[in-house]
Amino acid sequence: MAMKLHYGTGSCSLLVHMVLEELGEPFESVKVDLAAGEQRGEAYRAINAKGKVPALVTAEGTLTECVAIVEWLLDRRGDNALLARPGTWARAKTMEQVATLATEVHPLFNRFFHEGDFSDDATVQAAVKIHGARKISDWFAQQDAALAGAWWSGEREPVLSDLYFAVIARWGRWLDPPATRLPKIEAFLNRLATRPAISRALAREGITLFS
Numbered sequence: 001m002a003m004k005l006h007y008g009t010g011s012c013s014l015l016v017h018m019v020l021e022e023l024g025e026p027f028e029s030v031k032v033d034l035a036a037g038e039q040r041g042e043a044y045r046a047i048n049a050k051g052k053v054p055a056l057v058t059a060e061g062t063l064t065e066c067v068a069i070v071e072w073l074l075d076r077r078g079d080n081a082l083l084a085r086p087g088t089w090a091r092a093k094t095m096e097q098v099a100t101l102a103t104e105v106h107p108l109f110n111r112f113f114h115e116g117d118f119s120d121d122a123t124v125q126a127a128v129k130i131h132g133a134r135k136i137s138d139w140f141a142q143q144d145a146a147l148a149g150a151w152w153s154g155e156r157e158p159v160l161s162d163l164y165f166a167v168i169a170r171w172g173r174w175l176d177p178p179a180t181r182l183p184k185i186e187a188f189l190n191r192l193a194t195r196p197a198i199s200r201a202l203a204r205e206g207i208t209l210f211s
């Protein structure tokens with residue numbers, strides 16, 4: 001049975017799409033229409049009761065949460081370029097970056113995209129959005145200034161955290177200035193997009209790293 005990825009276009013599930021393509025794993029993908037609220041419907045909640053993407057349906061069961069899914073996919077393949085073996089320093093440094101993206105930067109975007117989740121008061125919502133945008137913009141400006149080599153991770157070849165960074169930087173195209181147009185981040189995204197697996201994942205979703 002081929003695995004089945006339930007994804008939302010351009011959302012955090014794009015990371016899973018990228019990893020599946022990088023691994024050359026046979027899989028099917030099923031689009032969940034997030035804008036239409038399909039994730040909250042009964043049919044999708046039967047797959048993921050949390051009403052969120054991604055969900056990966058496998059022969060062993062259904063797995064949710066981006067980080068858990070990609071770690072499982074990569075570890076079951078043993079040695080691979082995107083994620084070093086458990087217990088190695090390289091693994092710890094990649095996971096350090098993954099944790100920053102998952103637990104700090106992604107939640108900041110919730111303030112920017114979903115300000116209504118933070119208050120019923122429209123004035124507070126506007127303040128949450130502006131404040132969130134400022135914090136994310138500052139973070140991307142720091143990342144752009146610090147980006148020294150070809151990849152955000154600082155590794156010689158792209159690793160898992162580079163893929164995740166690209167997914168999240170793409171959301172930053174709505175900021176002013178767009179994170180995708182900061183010079184070193186833009187060059188990084190262009191470089192990553194030339195990888196055949198990454199361009200296949202983007203094509204499946206009908207998007208680019210800039211739109």
Ligand SMILES: N[C@@H](CCC(=O)N[C@@H](CS)C(=O)NCC(=O)O)C(=O)O
Pocket residue numbers: 008011012013034039051052053054064065066067102
């Ligand atoms: N912690 C979860 C977050 C999942 C999540 O927030 N997914 C978003 C897309 S990035 C979603 O499904 N949003 C739809 C909604 O909340 O209604 C993960 O990393 O997988």
